[in-house]
Amino acid sequence: MGRRPVEPVDLDEADRRIINGLQGGFPLSERPYAEAAGALGLEESELIDRLQALLDRGVLTRFGPMYQIERMGGAFVLAALSVPEADYERVAGQVNALPEVAHNYRREHALNMWFVLAAETPAGIGRAVAAIEAATGLSVFAFPKEREYFVEMKLRA
Amino acid sequence: MPETHSRDTLAVLDEVDRRLVRAxxxxxxxxxxxxxxxxxxxxxxxxxxxxRLRGMLERGVIRRIGAVPNHYALGYRFNGMTVWDVDDRHVDALGAAVGALPFVTHCYRRPRRLPDWPYNLFAMVHCKTRAEVDTLVGAIAGVLGDACRGREVLFSTRILKKTGLRLND
Known part of the structure; x- marks a missing residue:
């Protein structure tokens, strides 16, 4: 896992082609980097080196399959807390300590901590919510999705 | 599995698949x-x-295979969760229309938590400037029209954790 820059990073034209062209569709062929490189006008070794550099620089957080835990019998649930400012760091540490917390963001609102719980079973979500409430003394607002209208997280470099 | 998954057939993973997920x-x-x-x-x-990976792609266990960029490194500093209080009679049709907007990356219906939280439609937008967010929020508001009774935009100001899914061993 590379660094996680918060400022924009300089990318050359080939890096941009890789980021824009490879956010999905990585081939399941014998030499997938060779096939993907061909489509991007690169050599296999150049694509591999550039992906490694993009990961090392933190431009990419990962290169691989994106799994959908719901299709494996598990669940993702968005949840939020209203955390007193004086307790923010303590509560962030308590929430982040749970392995079920996949992402956690500070957002500017009365509900100022928003996180995604991922568990292999729906019961695991309930246990994680209970653990967070017990550790923090705060009430968790859970926002399970009722309908998914669209998901496709692709960003242009 | 609960009835909420009735639209999809649950994919059953065997132990070999699970080892492949972990790997x-x-x-x-x-x-x-x-x-x-x-x-x-x-x-x-x-x-x-x-x-096995092809099978998991076909069953939707894998959404896609490729690069996952860091928004901030690409200059997307304004990551807004836009939330809307939309008339329940119209929310599904309008949610589909909002989800179809090319700049919306995620769009869901979620339960309200009254009285604190009146919003039932969530749409994420990722922008390089604050002004661009305002433009996109205006475009979503245009789609929702009179069916929308209120909205807010919650910007993320700090990533506290981002590891993604981890199956336990």
């Missing part, structure tokens, strides 16, 4: 024959690895 959830090896290398670790052929 690849952190990323693929950057070598010319990655499937063979993964297969060596798991005691199967590269051909079998490819077949």
């Amino acid at each position: 690849t959830q952190g990323g693929l090896p950057l070598v010319p024959r990655p499937w063979d290398l993964i297969g060596e670790e798991l005691g199967m052929t590269g051909e079998e690895v490819r077949g």
